[in-house]
Amino acid sequence: MTDTGADITFSDLIAAELPYLRRYTRALTGSQARGDKYTVATLEAILKDRSTFDNDDSTRVNLFRCFHAIWVSSGQTFAEEEDGIRARAQGLLAQLTTNSREALLLRTIEEFSLADIAAIMQVDIEEVRRLISTANEELANNIRGRVMIIEDEPIIAADITAIVEQLGHDVIGVARTHTEAVELGQAERFDLILADIQLADNSSGIDAVNDLLKDTDVPVIFITAFPERLLTGDRPEPAFLISKPFQEAQVQSAVSQAMFFASTATLKV
Incomplete structure (x- = not known):
C-alpha cells in the first residue's frame, strides 16, 4: 500500500x-x-x-x-x-x-x-x-521456590497465596506496604516477588520492589489493571506482568515461567 x-x-x-x-x-x-x-x-x-x-x-x-x-x-x-x-x-x-x-x-x-x-x-x-x-x-515438575507476596487486599492476597502454594512453592509472607515488604525481605530469603502496584498506605509496589532488588536479583511479577503503562520500553520495566482482574491459570503460568529465572540455588534439576 x-x-x-x-x-x-x-x-x-x-x-x-x-x-x-x-x-x-x-x-x-x-x-x-x-x-x-x-x-x-x-x-x-x-x-x-x-x-x-x-x-x-x-x-x-x-x-x-x-x-x-x-x-x-x-x-x-x-x-x-x-x-x-x-x-x-x-x-x-x-x-x-x-x-x-x-x-x-x-x-x-x-x-x-x-x-x-x-x-x-x-x-x-x-x-x-x-x-x-x-x-x-x-x-510443575521442575521448580520449587520461596515467594514473597506484596498485596494490600486481603482476599486477593489469600487467593494468590493459595495458588502459589498449590504449585508447591513456599510463601514466606504477605506485605501490605512498602515498609512491610522491605522488612520481610530483610528477614527472609526469597526466590520470587509477586507484587501489586498500589499498596495500602498509597506507597508504590514498584518502589518496594526496587528497594528489595538492591540486595538481591530475583524475578518479579507485577499485578496491575493497566499493563500497557508498564510496557512502553522507555525505562526499566518488569519482565512478568499479570493483568487485573486475573485468572488462576494466569498466576500459575506467570509464577512457573518466572521461577525458571530465579537467581538462587533452589532450582530443582
Whole structure:
C-alpha cells in the first residue's frame, strides 16, 4: 500500500498491540532487554515485508505470528552468553518440549483462543492442546521456590497465596506496604516477588520492589489493571506482568515461567 492514510492506520494498529507483544517476549526470555530485542526484530521484519498481514486474521494474531517465526528461526535461544545460575536456568528451559511454554503463555497470559494460537504457531488445535498440557506438567515438575507476596487486599492476597502454594512453592509472607515488604525481605530469603502496584498506605509496589532488588536479583511479577503503562520500553520495566482482574491459570503460568529465572540455588534439576 502506498496510501499515507492506510500506512498511518496500519501503524496505529500495530502500535496498539505492541505492549502485549512486549509482555509475551519478556516472559519468554525472562528479561526486558532480551524480550525487547525480539520485539524490535519483529517490527523490522514487518517493515521489510507486510504481506504476512494480507489475510483475515486480526492484527494481533498476525503480529504474534511474525514474532513466532523469528523466535523459531533463531533457535529459540538468546544472543547473550549466560553463566552461573542464569546459565542453569537456560539449561532447564532447553530441556522443555519445544513450543510448550510458548503455547502456555499465549493461552494463559495473552488469552488467545486455541484457534488463534494454532494460527500463530502454524500447528493444528490438537497440537496446541498437547503443548499446553505438556508445559503444565514440565513446569510443575521442575521448580520449587520461596515467594514473597506484596498485596494490600486481603482476599486477593489469600487467593494468590493459595495458588502459589498449590504449585508447591513456599510463601514466606504477605506485605501490605512498602515498609512491610522491605522488612520481610530483610528477614527472609526469597526466590520470587509477586507484587501489586498500589499498596495500602498509597506507597508504590514498584518502589518496594526496587528497594528489595538492591540486595538481591530475583524475578518479579507485577499485578496491575493497566499493563500497557508498564510496557512502553522507555525505562526499566518488569519482565512478568499479570493483568487485573486475573485468572488462576494466569498466576500459575506467570509464577512457573518466572521461577525458571530465579537467581538462587533452589532450582530443582
